[in-house]
Amino acid sequence: MMEIPVSGAIAEYRGQRFQISFSTNEWVALQAGPDADIPDAFARGESPAGQGHYKPWAKVPRSAIDGVISVNVSGSLGGQPVSLTGRLSDGRIRVEFIGHPTVARQLGLIGDQYMGWTGVVDPDQLTDIRVEETGRE
Secondary structure, rough: OOOOOOOOOEEEEEEEEEEEEEEOOEEEEEEEOOOOOOOOEEEEEEEEOOOEEEEEEEEEEEEHOEEEEEEEEEEEEEEEEEEEEEEOOOOEEEEEOOHHHHHHOOOEEEEOOOEEEEEEEOHEEEEEEEEEEEEOO
């Protein structure tokens, strides 16, 4: 099964795409494992990614990045539109929903009608996945 994408900023680096962990005006931290070939990396480390989990990163100069893409991923959960905002280390997907409280509760989401509703779901619960990419710099 193909991995479902999630929303976020993606860097194009030497013909590959990497999620961006964090950045400054001078450098970008690419989500990249220790075995990833990142010749321009001047620092490597890990960031917390949930209880006892970490995501490795590699910092490269911003000038080494070919481009940055903003990815917006949406889909359906129980027939309702949701935004796919993150992935947990176990593969589940973090979703956000804006809609009626009764519907949100039926979907098993938590939150309120003022701040929105969130939850974590198994990828096989999601349908109609749509990916929109916008180039930016």
